[in-house]
Amino acid sequence: MRTLIVTAFVSLDGVMEAPGGGDYRNGGWTFKDVEFDEAAYEIKGREQEEATAMLLGRRTYEEFAPVWPSMDDVFARYNSLPRYVVSTTLDAGDPGWPATVLRSIDDVAALKQTEGGPISVHGSATLGAALADAGLVDRYHLLVFPLLLGAGTRLFSESDKDTTRLQLVEHEVYGNGVQKQVFDVLR
Numbered sequence: 021m022r023t024l025i026v027t028a029f030v031s032l033d034g035v036m037e038a039p040g041g042g043d044y045r046n047g048g049w050t051f052k053d054v055e056f057d058e059a060a061y062e063i064k065g066r067e068q069e070e071a072t073a074m075l076l077g078r079r080t081y082e083e084f085a086p087v088w089p090s091m092d093d094v095f096a097r098y099n100s101l102p103r104y105v106v107s108t109t110l111d112a113g114d115p116g117w118p119a120t121v122l123r124s125i126d127d128v129a130a131l132k133q134t135e136g137g138p139i140s141v142h143g144s145a146t147l148g149a150a151l152a153d154a155g156l157v158d159r160y161h162l163l164v165f166p167l168l169l170g171a172g173t174r175l176f177s178e179s180d181k182d183t184t185r186l187q188l189v190e191h192e193v194y195g196n197g198v199q200k201q202v203f204d205v206l207r
């Protein structure tokens with residue numbers, strides 16, 4: 021079974037909306053509100069090398085598709101990986117950044133059963149929460165920023181469900197206050 025890893029930039033209060041910018045009240049908070057420390061992004065390079073596929077929600081895919089293909093200097097490995105997008109409304113992936121469209125969480129569960137290495141889920145808050153609620157997430161790679169944003173889409177769902185136990189397997193604090201937290205989901 022393949023490992024499903026949710027990777028996200030989050031504020032201390034769990035908001036993950038628009039870390040890089042966009043038309044959001046607090047958009048761009050990773051760059052404008054916290055001093056840049058290159059060491060904090062080491063895990064992003066490692067994720068790129070270890071991932072064997074990317075899984076995205078429709079909105080994240082539609083935001084990434086026009087931008088990531090032109091960023092081969094930063095995302096060359098990601099641009100070469102198989103991509104999957106979970107959507108009930110998308111007919112086909114962008115021809116410039118093709119992806120296989122999956123229609124349901126059950127389709128993701130089937131993908132996890134295939135041969136191969138880790139599947140990396142970037143952004144995609146709604147998808148990440150649905151995957152967690154379905155018990156499909158195996159690991160979290162979080163960069164937690166020392167900010168309270170108050171409003172915005174959060175990483176974890178508010179569903180009434182049983183406790184999910186996590187084990188901290190890697191942790192580091194950087195000079196700018198960002199914390200790397202890597203958790204395995206315990207079953």
